[in-house]
Amino acid sequence: MKDAFGAPQSLLVLGGTSEIALATARRLIALRTRRVWLAGRPSPALESAAAELRGRGADVRTVDFDALDSASHEVVLGKVFAEGDIDVVLMAFGVLGDQARDEEEPMAAVRVAQTNYTGAVSAGLVCAGALQAQGHGSLVVLSSVAGERARRADFIYGSSKAGLDAFAQGLGDALQGTGVQVMVVRPGFVRTRATAGRPEQPLATGPEEVAAAIVTGLRRRSETVWVPGSLRVVMAALRHVPRPLFRRLPV
Amino acid sequence: MSVDTVSLSGWGRTAPTTAVRFRPRTHEEAAAAVRGRGPRGVIARGLGRSPGDAAQNAGGSVLDLTGLARIGGVDASGALHCDAGVSLERLLRVLLPLGWLPPVVPGTGRVTVGGAIASDLPGLDHRRSGSFARHVSALELLTADGEVRTVLPGTALFDATAGGLGLTGVILGATLRLRRVPTALMSVSTERAEDLDDLLARFTAGGDRLPYASAWIDLTARGRATGRGILTRGEHATPDMRPAHAGRTLLSPRSGGARGRFRLPGCPPVPGGLFGPAPAALYNEVRYRGAPRARTGELRPVGAFFHAADAYPDANLLYGRGGLVRYRFTVGYGQEETLHRVVRRIAGRRGPAVRAVLQRFGAADPGGLSFAAPGWSLALDLPAALPGLARFLDDVDEEVAAAGGRVCLAKDSRMRPEAAAAMYPGLAGFQELRARLDPTEAFRSDLSRRLGL
Ligand SMILES: Cc1cc2nc3c(=O)[nH]c(=O)nc-3n(C[C@H](O)[C@H](O)[C@H](O)COP(=O)(O)OP(=O)(O)OC[C@H]3O[C@@H](n4cnc5c(N)ncnc54)[C@H](O)[C@@H]3O)c2cc1C
Ligand SMILES: NC(=O)c1ccc[n+]([C@@H]2O[C@H](COP(=O)([O-])OP(=O)(O)OC[C@H]3O[C@@H](n4cnc5c(N)ncnc54)[C@H](OP(=O)(O)O)[C@@H]3O)[C@@H](O)[C@H]2O)c1
Numbered sequence: 009m010k011d012a013f014g015a016p017q018s019l020l021v022l023g024g025t026s027e028i029a030l031a032t033a034r035r036l037i038a039l040r041t042r043r044v045w046l047a048g049r050p051s052p053a054l055e056s057a058a059a060e061l062r063g064r065g066a067d068v069r070t071v072d073f074d075a076l077d078s079a080s081h082e083v084v085l086g087k088v089f090a091e092g093d094i095d096v097v098l099m100a101f102g103v104l105g106d107q108a109r110d111e112e113e114p115m116a117a118v119r120v121a122q123t124n125y126t127g128a129v130s131a132g133l134v135c136a137g138a139l140q141a142q143g144h145g146s147l148v149v150l151s152s153v154a155g156e157r158a159r160r161a162d163f164i165y166g167s168s169k170a171g172l173d174a175f176a177q178g179l180g181d182a183l184q185g186t187g188v189q190v191m192v193v194r195p196g197f198v199r200t201r202a203t204a205g206r207p208e209q210p211l212a213t214g215p216e217e218v219a220a221a222i223v224t225g226l227r228r229r230s231e232t233v234w235v236p237g238s239l240r241v242v243m244a245a246l247r248h249v250p251r252p253l254f255r256r257l258p259v
Numbered sequence: 260m261s262v263d264t265v266s267l268s269g270w271g272r273t274a275p276t277t278a279v280r281f282r283p284r285t286h287e288e289a290a291a292a293v294r295g296r297g298p299r300g301v302i303a304r305g306l307g308r309s310p311g312d313a314a315q316n317a318g319g320s321v322l323d324l325t326g327l328a329r330i331g332g333v334d335a336s337g338a339l340h341c342d343a344g345v346s347l348e349r350l351l352r353v354l355l356p357l358g359w360l361p362p363v364v365p366g367t368g369r370v371t372v373g374g375a376i377a378s379d380l381p382g383l384d385h386r387r388s389g390s391f392a393r394h395v396s397a398l399e400l401l402t403a404d405g406e407v408r409t410v411l412p413g414t415a416l417f418d419a420t421a422g423g424l425g426l427t428g429v430i431l432g433a434t435l436r437l438r439r440v441p442t443a444l445m446s447v448s449t450e451r452a453e454d455l456d457d458l459l460a461r462f463t464a465g466g467d468r469l470p471y472a473s474a475w476i477d478l479t480a481r482g483r484a485t486g487r488g489i490l491t492r493g494e495h496a497t498p499d500m501r502p503a504h505a506g507r508t509l510l511s512p513r514s515g516g517a518r519g520r521f522r523l524p525g526c527p528p529v530p531g532g533l534f535g536p537a538p539a540a541l542y543n544e545v546r547y548r549g550a551p552r553a554r555t556g557e558l559r560p561v562g563a564f565f566h567a568a569d570a571y572p573d574a575n576l577l578y579g580r581g582g583l584v585r586y587r588f589t590v591g592y593g594q595e596e597t598l599h600r601v602v603r604r605i606a607g608r609r610g611p612a613v614r615a616v617l618q619r620f621g622a623a624d625p626g627g628l629s630f631a632a633p634g635w636s637l638a639l640d641l642p643a644a645l646p647g648l649a650r651f652l653d654d655v656d657e658e659v660a661a662a663g664g665r666v667c668l669a670k671d672s673r674m675r676p677e678a679a680a681a682m683y684p685g686l687a688g689f690q691e692l693r694a695r696l697d698p699t700e701a702f703r704s705d706l707s708r709r710l711g712l
Contacts, residue, residue, distance in 0.1 A: 009312065009709035012273035012584050012672035013649040017709065039649065040675070093317075093708070143299070143318030144276035144705070187266055187277030187317060228581065228644075 009095060009144065014226035015039040016095030016146070020088055022073060022131055023101030024048035025057050027200040028150060031219035032098060037066045039223070045088050047073035048101070075101045075127030076119070081134045089138040096226065097135045098148045099128060103165075104202050110164045117164045124168035129175055136179055139188040146189045148222060149176040153196045153234075156243045159259060180231055191225050193218070194243075195235040209259070211236055260288040267321060270575050271310040272582035273643050273672050276317035276705055280304075282326045286399075286407060286431050289322060293429065293701065294405040296320050300703035303429040305371030306346060309378065310575075310585035311672030312705035313424050319703060322429055324373050333359055337437040338396060343373030343430040348562075348569070355561060359437040362394030364565045366473075366616070373430040378669030379422030379624055381631040383471040383493075383565070386621035390631050392421030393624060394436045401429040403701035412625075419692050422626035424669060426693060426702045426712060444496040445471070445564040448555040451547065455486025455602055459595060459635075462490060462619055469494045471564070472619060477547050478605050478612035478639070479540035486602045488617065489550040493564055500558065539611035574614070574640075581644030584672055586652055589620060590664035591634035597662040598635050601655055605639070608651065614640040627685035627692075628712075630667045638670075649673065671706065679710045686712065 010016050017040050021029045024046030033044055044066045048054045058068045073084050088094065105120035132147065139145035154162055155169030173192060180190030195218050197209040218235045225233040234240040249257065261282045268275035279297075283289035293301055299319030306325060307314055315321065324344035330353055331340035337359060341350065348368030350361045363382035365375065376398065379390040388394070392412075400410045400420060410417045420427045448469060452458035458474055465472075469492035476488040568574065575583055590597045605612055616638045623632045641648060656678045659666060665682035666674055680686055690712070693700075706712065 009276075009317070009705050010274050011649070011674075011709065012271065012311070012582070012643050014274070015649065141318055143278055143316075144274075185264075185266055185277065187275065 009093070010146075010226070011040055013039075014146075014229060015223075016041055016226070018043040018045075018093060018095045020045040020047065020085075020094045020097045020135075022047045022075070022097065022099045022135075024070060024073075025051065025053045026100035026102075026150075027202075027215045028195070028198060028218045029098050029100035030057055030061070031215040032222050033061055033066075034064060035219050035223050036096070037061060037064045042066055043092065044068045045071055045094070047071045047084070047088070049074055073131075075123045075131065078126060078130035081130045085131065085134045085138065089142075093142050094135075094139070094145060096146045096148060097139065098150075098222075099132060099135075100150050101127065102150065102169075104162075105165050107162050107164060120164055121168045121171075124165070125171040125175070128172050132175065132179060136183060136188065136190075140183065140186045143187045145187075146191055146226060147176075147179070148191045148193060148226075149173075151176060151192050151194050153194050153239055153243055156194065157247055157254070160255065189229055189231075191222075191230055191233060193222060193225070193233045193235065194239065196239050198235075211239060211242065260284060260292070267304070267307070267315040268582070269307060269309050269311045269314065269672065271584055271643070271672055272575060272578070273584065274312055274705070276312070276315050278316045278319055278321040280321045280323050282323045284326045286327075286401070289324075289327070289401055289429060289431060290405045290407065292320060292322055293401055293403070296701060300701050301429075302702060302704040303343075303373060303377070303425040305344065305374030305377075306369050308367060308370045308374065310583070310670045312709065313378070313669055313671075314374075315705045316703055317705055317708075324371060324429070324431075327431065333357060333437060337439060338434055339437055340432060340434045341372055342432045343371060343376075345372050346370065347372070347375060348566070351562060351565075354437065355440070355443050358439060358441075360440045360561065362436055362438050363388055363391040365391075366565070366568065368562070368566045368569055372433055372435070373425075376421060376430055376433060377423060377425045379626045379629040379631075381618070381620060381624075381636075383473050383618065385631055386467055386619060387470045388438075389621065390422070390624040390626070390629055392417075392626055392629070395421070396434045396436055398433040399431040400427065401431055403428065403697040403699065407431060415692055416696070418625050419627050419689055421624065422629035422669075423689070424628065424706060424712070425704060426689075426707055427696065428702060440495045440561070442496045442498055442500075443561050444500070444558045445493040445561055446496040446500050446555075447491060447493040447557045447559050447564060448553075449551050449557065450490050450553040451550055452488050452490055454484055455488075455599055458486060458488045458490060458617065459598075462617075465492065474617040475546070476602065476615040476617055476637070477543040478602065478615045479536065479543045479609070480547075481606050485606050486599070487547060489547065493559070495561075496558055500556070536609045536611045539613050540609075542613060578640075578642045579644065581642060583640050584643045584648065584652070585638060585640050585670045586655070587630075587636065587638035587667040587670050588655070588659045588664055589630065589632055589634050589636040589667075590659060590662045591632065594634065594662040594664065597658055597664065598637065601637065601658060604651075604655070610641060610645055610648075612639055612641060614638075627689040628668060628683055630665065630669065632665065634664065638667075653678075668706070668710070668712075671710070674710060676709070676711045679712070
């Protein structure tokens with residue numbers, strides 16, 4: 009159960025090696041979290057992430073989970089929920105893709121869309137159902153500012169996040185009154201493995217900042233969290249910039 | 260029986276969860292709801308005044324007992340049978356004109372008899388009377404099998420149910436031993452204390468001549484004034500103390516005398532959460548200065564003495580969206596240094612602490628998870644949104660535990676399971692009895708899940 013400050017006792021991470029997710033898990037373990045599930049594609053990285061969190065005093069288990077295999081989600085995640093309540097589900101899987109290549113190879117682009125969007129739709133619905141049956145819990149969805157307005161530079165990734173974002177908002181509305189909270193997190197550029205080597209953008213943050221914002225959002229029961237917070241205003245303005253002008257902006 | 264799906268939280272409005280709420284009107288309906296429970300179990304709920312998550316059950320059933328609210332007759336010895344959903348406020352209103360009072364009266368009348376037993380409420384005269392369940396001579400308990408048992412004091416099940424937070428079953432009714440009172444008035448003495456030492460000394464000095472005693476502490480005062488406060492004590496007024504014009508309706512709380520002559524009790528609540536520390540400090544200053552340095556023999560209606568806060572709109576709404584956290588702990592006599600340290604630390608944080616109540620407890624109660632133990636008890640309301648509050652209270656937990664004290668479970672919304680286990684040595688026995696009586700864990704609450712009770 010979450011305490012009065014929104015600190016969960018159990019956590020399920022989808023995308024168990026995500027740097028943002030692991031930074032969040034470490035913070036939550038320092039508060040109240042004792043049971044952690046890391047769901048992801050089996051790899052040494054997943055196991056070492058689990059070992060690291062165990063070292064912090066949590067009871068950590070890993071489970072095979074592939075976002076692209078939507079058909080399996082019900083069974084895989086159903087087993088996790090059958091083992092006990094999950095107070096927070098952190099949906100962190102996602103791929104950035106390679107815009108230039110993805111434009112050339114439609115199937116590569118489809119994989120980005122399937123991972124980020126359809127994978128999240130099936131996993132999100134399964135988790136939402138399980139949380140609803142519990143009568144409590146939070147589904148934290150890692151969206152992105154890239155989904156707020158499509159950019160020439162990454163519109164394949166951006167469009168998948170736009171779909172995810174709209175899905176998560178709608179799901180949150182659908183779950184009003186069920187005791188389940190859906191929190192949409194929209195980070196800007198985050199310095200992680202995924203973005204290493206890419207040109208850094210203004211208002212860049214690190215995984216720790218995103219993690220801190222997630223913990224605060226849980227405490228406040230927020231529906232939307234921007235990281236950094238100033239992006240809320242920036243994006244509100246950018247949203248209304250006319251397209252001919254937007255195309256020429258160095259964003 | 261009405262059934263709906265609702266989001267429920269405690270009085271503190273933190274951590275809401277959703278459950279199916281049943282409102283039984285008869286014992287049979289209550290039994291049917293318990294028998295027909297789903298896999299996530301069931302918990303009883305009274306008026307939801309418990310500040311934390313004690314009376315909620317995410318994804319399961321919640322039995323709202325407020326529809327079961329019949330009051331029986333009082334026999335010559337002062338025994339009264341009533342349903343568990345009766346509020347103490349109503350009991351007081353009905354009984355006072357007859358010269359009786361519920362045996363233990365907490366700081367709000369808006370709690371049910373069931374809730375009072377399940378959290379074994381200590382009153383302002385705990386040193387004399389102990390907690391609520393001591394005055395229960397029998398109770399009807401609906402257990403996991405759907406049967407209603409009569410449970411008598413002295414049995415293991417009774418001691419587990421007293422303070423058992425609804426986890427042994429649903430209390431449907433109880434026989435209470437009432438207190439005879441000579442009038443509907445209290446003779447009240449009020450004094451100001453300059454600091455915490457002064458306050459503790461004054462508390463102890465009067466002995467227990469005035470049995471009801473509690474003090475408000477100004478937690479915004481710092482430096483030499485740290486822990487200053489106002490000590491209020493009272494006893495039941497005898498007829499010879501009454502004001503001349505109070506007339507014949509001495510036992511009626513609504514008598515003209517009581518209405519016209521008496522000011523609204525206490526101070527109105529202020530939005531501790533919405534306001535910052537500065538207005539809170541100002542409010543406390545006014546409240547402190549406004550109290551008489553020393554006054555004795557002031558007559559106040561019983562309701563106004565015990566339930567000053569009930570005269571104003573619900574203060575919990577003033578803490579904003581984040582809600583409030585009530586923290587109540589007790590440390591034994593001889594551990595005053597811990598009390599000092601905690602008060603100093605809270606004062607040092609310059610938080611907007613407006614409600615802070617100090618009480619003195621007597622001998623521990625028989626209930627396995629009952630809160631009261633000989634010593635001092637401090638209760639605070641703090642806005643949950645206060646930065647760093649979670650960690651701060653964890654630290655205070657540790658200090659309290661190190662001093663052999665405990666934090667009140669019925670009010671808890673944030674404790675660590677390990678802390679609860681360390682503070683309540685009776686927990687192991689309680690769990691054992693539950694495992695034996697209710698192996699499928701029919702009775703569960705968010706609190707029991709969170710603390711592993
Ligand atoms: C302004 C204010 C002042 C207060 N002052 C005091 C005080 O001075 N001293 C003090 O000790 N407490 C005080 N309290 C706390 C409050 O009185 C207790 O938490 C009380 O238990 C609440 O009663 P309720 O009927 O609202 O129960 P709820 O909050 O609905 O439930 C509390 C617990 O009792 C259980 N329960 C309720 N009914 C039944 C039943 N019929 N059978 C089995 N279990 C049941 C629930 O499962 C839950 O665990 C105060 C609270 C407020 C808001
Ligand atoms: N970094 C940023 O700048 C940024 C900005 C905004 C939003 N975000 C979003 O935040 C989330 C986490 O980002 P991050 O920076 O922490 O990225 P990361 O470290 O690269 O983590 C991405 C995670 O997704 C997992 N994943 C990818 N494809 C998967 C699949 N098919 N099945 C299961 N898991 C899969 C990866 O697992 P493997 O180890 O198996 O590959 C990895 O755990 C992502 O959704 C990302 O889009 C990131």
